[in-house]
Amino acid sequence: MAINDAPLLRELGESNRRLQVIQSQNPPKPAKTRIFTISNQKGGVGKTTTTVNLASALAAKGLKVLVIDLDPQGNASTALGVPHQEGVKGIYEVLTEGTPLIQVIKPTTESPNLVCIPATIDLAGAEIEIVTQIDRDKWHNLLKVALDEFIAGAEEAPDYVFIDCPPSLGLLTINAFVAAREVLIPIQCEYYALEGLSQLLRNIDLIQKNLNPELSLSTILLTMYDSRTKLASQVVADVRQHFPTQTLNAIIPRNVRVSEAPSFGRSVISHDHSSPGALSYMEAAIEIAFRGAQNGR
Numbered sequence: 001m002a003i004n005d006a007p008l009l010r011e012l013g014e015s016n017r018r019l020q021v022i023q024s025q026n027p028p029k030p031a032k033t034r035i036f037t038i039s040n041q042k043g044g045v046g047k048t049t050t051t052v053n054l055a056s057a058l059a060a061k062g063l064k065v066l067v068i069d070l071d072p073q074g075n076a077s078t079a080l081g082v083p084h085q086e087g088v089k090g091i092y093e094v095l096t097e098g099t100p101l102i103q104v105i106k107p108t109t110e111s112p113n114l115v116c117i118p119a120t121i122d123l124a125g126a127e128i129e130i131v132t133q134i135d136r137d138k139w140h141n142l143l144k145v146a147l148d149e150f151i152a153g154a155e156e157a158p159d160y161v162f163i164d165c166p167p168s169l170g171l172l173t174i175n176a177f178v179a180a181r182e183v184l185i186p187i188q189c190e191y192y193a194l195e196g197l198s199q200l201l202r203n204i205d206l207i208q209k210n211l212n213p214e215l216s217l218s219t220i221l222l223t224m225y226d227s228r229t230k231l232a233s234q235v236v237a238d239v240r241q242h243f244p245t246q247t248l249n250a251i252i253p254r255n256v257r258v259s260e261a262p263s264f265g266r267s268v269i270s271h272d273h274s275s276p277g278a279l280s281y282m283e284a285a286i287e288i289a290f291r292g293a294q295n296g297r
């Protein structure tokens, strides 16, 4: 063995050890459906990647998961192998026509435990249609009413619902904040990471005071961490200092397996389950489940 192989072998041993720990853990079922909105008004911070991979990780552990794609781009639908071309019925019909959720739920290629409500490009026009065609007092509640009705009537209610938000603070995102009980903010470990965060926190506060008293910022996940830069570890330290109880111990590294997985219509969990990205998303999902149980969720 050449001397230079040593770090590689060490790394391999380390990921085997993490995989064993992950395989030995059984995250509990929550007392009632946990509904998360994955929010950050910035684009490209890892909202969709986090939605898809946490959902797949929990499904791999036997929990029932529903992903609601609320971004007209439909990236979450793509990543889960769910068709979302024009003409496919999805969240647009739920919001604008009152179609019941159950009628637009689609299976995913990931797992029988993981289903998805797709977003088509029609959703881009939904906000205008809602404000011009629906009574004002219903604008904010459309998703909540549909989701509550689905959960109450389901034979087996999902354990987790993840709502993937668009990068804006418009009516779609407000609907997600009103339908959810928990907010998960992915924060990219980069220079501008904390910029815009105070605006997001103010908005969560406004929603909580005026529209949804149950909403709380329960979880922050640091993503796209690059261990080679000093800046990344500084961002981690800053975020942990500001949000000591919400920030997960698990940190998602920047990893090419994570970014290439959607082009196969898969999560990184099914694409390469022992890659650094998959291990970290599994660890984050397990942590979310155990923390929830500790906090009575």
Ligand SMILES: Nc1ncnc2c1ncn2[C@@H]1O[C@H](COP(=O)(O)OP(=O)(O)O)[C@@H](O)[C@H]1O
Pocket: 042, 043, 044, 045, 046, 047, 048, 049, 050, 075, 167, 223, 224, 225, 252, 253, 254, 255, 256, 258, 259, 260, 277
């Ligand atoms: N941990 C990661 N490692 C490498 N690339 C990542 C990682 N997380 C996200 N990406 C890539 O970064 C881009 C933005 O991520 P995405 O989840 O689409 O962000 P958002 O939904 O917030 O716009 C995508 O191309 C995605 O594949």
Ligand SMILES: [Mg+2]
Pocket: 047, 048, 049, 071, 075, 165
């Ligand atoms: Mg996205």
